[in-house]
Amino acid sequence: MERTITQYIAEIETFSSLTDTDLEQFRLTYLTKNGIINQLFDEFKTIPSEKKKIVGQLLNQLKISANEKYELLKKLSEQTQSYSDNNSDLSLTANYGNFGSRHPMSLVRNEIIQIFSRIGFTIEEGPEIEDDWHIFTALNFQEDHPARDMQDTFFIEQQPDIALRTHTSSVQVRLMQNNKPPLRAIMPGRVYRNEAISARAHCFFHQIEGLYIDKNVSFADLKQTLLYFSKEMFCADTQIRLRPSYFPFTEPSAEMDISCTICGGKGCNMCKKTGWVEILGCGMVDPNVLENCRIDSSVYSGFAFGMGIERITNLKYSVKDLRLFSENDTRFLKQFQNVL
Numbered sequence: 001m002e003r004t005i006t007q008y009i010a011e012i013e014t015f016s017s018l019t020d021t022d023l024e025q026f027r028l029t030y031l032t033k034n035g036i037i038n039q040l041f042d043e044f045k046t047i048p049s050e051k052k053k054i055v056g057q058l059l060n061q062l063k064i065s066a067n068e069k070y071e072l073l074k075k076l077s078e079q080t081q082s083y084s085d086n087n088s089d090l091s092l093t094a095n096y097g098n099f100g101s102r103h104p105m106s107l108v109r110n111e112i113i114q115i116f117s118r119i120g121f122t123i124e125e126g127p128e129i130e131d132d133w134h135i136f137t138a139l140n141f142q143e144d145h146p147a148r149d150m151q152d153t154f155f156i157e158q159q160p161d162i163a164l165r166t167h168t169s170s171v172q173v174r175l176m177q178n179n180k181p182p183l184r185a186i187m188p189g190r191v192y193r194n195e196a197i198s199a200r201a202h203c204f205f206h207q208i209e210g211l212y213i214d215k216n217v218s219f220a221d222l223k224q225t226l227l228y229f230s231k232e233m234f235c236a237d238t239q240i241r242l243r244p245s246y247f248p249f250t251e252p253s254a255e256m257d258i259s260c261t262i263c264g265g266k267g268c269n270m271c272k273k274t275g276w277v278e279i280l281g282c283g284m285v286d287p288n289v290l291e292n293c294r295i296d297s298s299v300y301s302g303f304a305f306g307m308g309i310e311r312i313t314n315l316k317y318s319v320k321d322l323r324l325f326s327e328n329d330t331r332f333l334k335q336f337q338n339v340l
């Protein structure tokens with residue numbers, strides 16, 4: 001009896017017809033009152049009790065397999081019929097379901113890169129794990145100078161000389177060390193600061209740094225470049241304003257505001273009713289920095305600027321909470337599906 005049951009199980013396994021007549025035949029053969037399975041259960045009553053355990057298990061398996069197979073094939077057969085009933089065009093390309101989309105930060109980064117590429121800036125990258133010299137010392141941060149506290153740094157415990165870069169300005173240094181002027185590059189990348197995570201701050205974010213070194217580069221060149229960028233990035237009537245500021249690696253230094261993209265300068269929550277929003281830091285590269293990178297500061301001068309990509313993305317798409325950028329919630333990401 002065991003052999004017979006095993007054979008039926010194997011037979012059921014290979015059965016795959018979807019036609020109505022075959023399926024009905026299957027049902028009559030196995031599943032009806034007078035079908036094979038019920039007959040086997042009757043026979044089961046008569047076998048010696050020491051065989052009951054093993055045969056009983058096989059018999060149950062047969063019953064389950066037959067029922068499952070029948071349900072599955074019936075469902076498939078119904079589906080196939082409904083396709084043909086609807087006159088569906090089966091030659092159409094398949095619907096592949098959900099497509100992914102570019103992350104808003106990538107969209108904005110790419111747009112910034114394109115704007116600067118159009119005026120001859122190349123793209124450079126550098127390491128995120130960096131040494132103190134490239135992050136601070138070469139950029140004119142004196143040892144123990146309070147300016148080092150401007151940026152809360154993640155240091156590597158066993159090697160206090162190594163840290164996660166706090167800004168992309170370290171790439172500036174690498175570029176100047178390894179190349180001869182004229183230099184004209186933008187440097188996108190992730191940076192890290194030891195900050196509590198909230199809607200307005202994160203322990204990592206993204207910057208794009210810009211650097212232009214040549215003979216006779218002036219503050220007017222910096223201003224004009226940033227005005228061009230702002231108009232391209234936001235809209236043609238965007239205005240800029242520069243406020244004096246301080247960075248150890250630029251002199252003079254400034255912070256740049258643009259006229260508020262939300263209210264056009266009339267005053268709203270985004271610009272805290274001032275009509276202006278700060279978007280970047282900039283300045284003329286300090287001669288000490290040029291000398292640290294073996295560039296003759298009596299021949300060359302240059303400007304640098306650095307901006308947060310999250311900030312620009314916020315202004316473009318009004319994203320209120322920074323954490324959304326790194327949570328990968330598809331409900332958030334999907335909103336950018338049709339943005340090129």
Ligand code: PHE
Pocket residue numbers: 166167168169209210247250281282283304305306307
């Ligand atoms: N590195 C500065 C920061 O992280 C930005 C900056 C870059 C300022 C270049 C001036 C020049 O805030």
